[in-house]
């Protein structure tokens with residue numbers, strides 16, 4: 497492990513941060529002094545066009561031992577065959593339908609966060625900077641002398657089993673199950689495993705960055721509060737020796753050799769930075785008298801598409817909470833949706849599917865395909881005594897996108913695909929018998 501102590505963080509979402517790992521390393525009052533302190537090189541990393549409006553303008557100034565351009569020679573292609581990009585309308589013979597999978601097993605053979613990335617779905621178009629990919633990652637080996645950056649999008653990581661130590665150019669984050677993190681497009685990082693092995697989900701966002709949803713009439717508080725987002729303080733390694741930088745660029749992978757660690761940023765300032773967030777600090781707001789609201793009330797982060805109210809991606813959670821709605825069917829309703837829903841379960845049970853949807857598992861309810869509670873869930877909720885009930889031991893999430901999610905061949909042929917998923921609805925009975933009460937025998 498790179499650090500002996502726990503990483504330190506600065507609170508806030510999208511703040512203009514400043515941090516230095518050595519005293520006086522960060523220039524004050526200007527970005528480009530003739531000679532930067534400690535003989536560091538100044539380098540700007542732009543996450544938005546220079547001319548983006550203030551609200552979406554993102555860049556950081558990095559003061560580093562060597563400029564990023566000092567890598568050896570041209571890039572050469574490498575293959576990471578299970579990491580796919582949109583549009584990837586893979587050749588597979590799985591028929592259209594609602595889908596669910598058990599967890600992807602963590603292999604015995606060595607696999608890192610990078611080589612263990614397995615794409616389940618792709619949506620939109622990586623070249624058009626619109627859409628996303630849903631991945632699972634499985635890992636049992638640290639990335640050693642190996643670094644990565646993704647020019648195609650930011651990466652939202654949702655650990656499900658095993659913690660990750662993510663050493664980025666701007667600092668180190670430990671991210672454990674029930675936490676998430678976001679690594680900006682273009683930022684170099686390496687992943688080590690805090691528990692020897694790891695599994696989780698990742699959403700690769702090709703479009704505009706994730707931001708906090710507006711709260712509208714909810715007001716200034718609740719949902720995800722900005723101060724609960726944590727950005728790491730500056731940290732660097734002055735490490736010489738051969739290493740490798742892998743780059744994802746327009747769906748393809750390339751590598752170049754380096755003779756020193758690229759994690760050599762001694763100080764930085766700006767608002768283009770990685771962050772993590774503890775999902776248990778999310779303050780859900782819901783129905784406190786009757787009915788079941790749309791799941792958008794549980795949005796943690798939203799990535800806008802440019803069309804108002806039509807997200808490129810919403811990252812939504814279903815956290816522990818009180819259920820108090822009177823005379824209401826409390827679980828999710830049956831529905832069909834223009835948006836496409838990829839779901840995962842971090843721990844516990846999901847109220848609409850108490851069986852079959854297991855931690856580490858996944859489901860896909862694609863554009864306009866009907867879904868809702870399984871037959872058991874419907875029966876139970878239709879007869880439940882409606883006293884206040886705490887929904888405990890549960891944390892599911894959804895990557896919901898305006899684009900249809902195309903299945904990869906990996907996902908279509910995965911051993912853990914549940915052949916019998918549709919059966920969960922087959923026992924739903926006809927209750928209509930012409931009487932206003934219906935038949936509840």
Ligand SMILES: O=C(O)Cc1cc(O)ccc1O
Nearest residue numbers: 790791827828829837848867
């Ligand atoms: O399909 C799902 O389980 C996710 C979901 C949950 C909810 O409470 C309402 C709508 C919805 O799509």
Ligand SMILES: [Fe+2]
Nearest residue numbers: 831837861867
């Ligand atoms: Fe749904």
